[in-house]
Amino acid sequence: GESVGLHLPTLSVQEGDNSIINCAYSNSASDYFIWYKQESGKGPQFIIDIRSNMDKRQGQRVTVLLNKTVKHLSLQIAATQPGDSAVYFCAENFRPDTGRRALTFGSGTRLQVQP
Amino acid sequence: DADVTQTPRNRITKTGKRIMLECSQTKGHDRMYWYRQDPGLGLRLIYYSFDVKDINKGEISDGYSVSRQAQAKFSLSLESAIPNQTALYFCATSETATGELFFGEGSRLTVL
Numbered sequence: 445g446e447s448v449g450l451h452l453p454t455l456s457v458q459e460g461d462n463s464i465i466n467c468a469y470s471n472s473a474s475d476y477f478i479w480y481k482q483e484s485g486k487g488p489q490f491i492i493d494i495r496s497n498m499d500k501r502q503g504q505r506v507t508v509l510l511n512k513t514v515k516h517l518s519l520q521i522a523a524t525q526p527g528d529s530a531v532y533f534c535a536e537n538f539r540p541d542t543g544r545r546a547l548t549f550g551s552g553t554r555l556q557v558q559p
Numbered sequence: 560d561a562d563v564t565q566t567p568r569n570r571i572t573k574t575g576k577r578i579m580l581e582c583s584q585t586k587g588h589d590r591m592y593w594y595r596q597d598p599g600l601g602l603r604l605i606y607y608s609f610d611v612k613d614i615n616k617g618e619i620s621d622g623y624s625v626s627r628q629a630q631a632k633f634s635l636s637l638e639s640a641i642p643n644q645t646a647l648y649f650c651a652t653s654e655t656a657t658g659e660l661f662f663g664e665g666s667r668l669t670v671l
Contacts, residue, residue, distance in 0.1 A: 478660075486665075487663055488602070488649070490660070535602075546604055546656070549601045549603070550601055551599060
């Protein structure tokens with residue numbers, strides 16, 4: 445099974461509302477996490493990252509929260525816009541089978557912004 | 560021009576054929592990766608390379624091989640393609656093992 449997963453496969457929000465995308469990870473040895481956005485027909489693009497020595501990190505309209513106690517990661521998007529419609533992936537940087545660090549991705553959440 | 564370039568962008572082939580997907584980068588990164596994307600399964604790591612002499616298997620390496628010809632080039636081969644290898648393939652690079660990945664635009668492979 446996957447070590448990184450998401451609670452909701454599709455999230456539909458109204459334009460202007462805040463969006464919250466959740467992610468659960470299973471490996472306590474992971475110390476770095478990234479959120480990526482993938483628009484249709486394109487490769488994933490970096491949104492924001494967070495290291496395990498932090499609980500929260502803010503970017504432009506985005507905030508990532510990390511709860512190491514329950515191994516949970518969330519991406520909050522403020523004032524969601526139509527251009528935010530995409531698939532969002534979380535990733536962690538531990539490879540449990542080899543011990544070598546490389547990013548492992550979850551299955552993704554599709555965010556649909558309704559006008 | 561894109562920092563990470565994949566060729567071909569689209570390819571249709573038949574079962575049993577040998578296929579090579581190529582990736583080149585201008586970012587100067589040592590670390591390069593090949594991921595496969597299937598609907599509902601996200602991105603799964605096939606192979607990764609931390610330098611030209613360091614090749615590592617990922618989650619789903621069976622049926623694939625790679626070659627790191629130079630720091631800037633990392634190719635993925637399917638020696639005998641099968642239909643369940645139909646997918647979107649992404650090459651990526653990173654500066655460090657724990658840093659941001661920079662992705663190419665993807666190569667869509669269809670095996671009939």
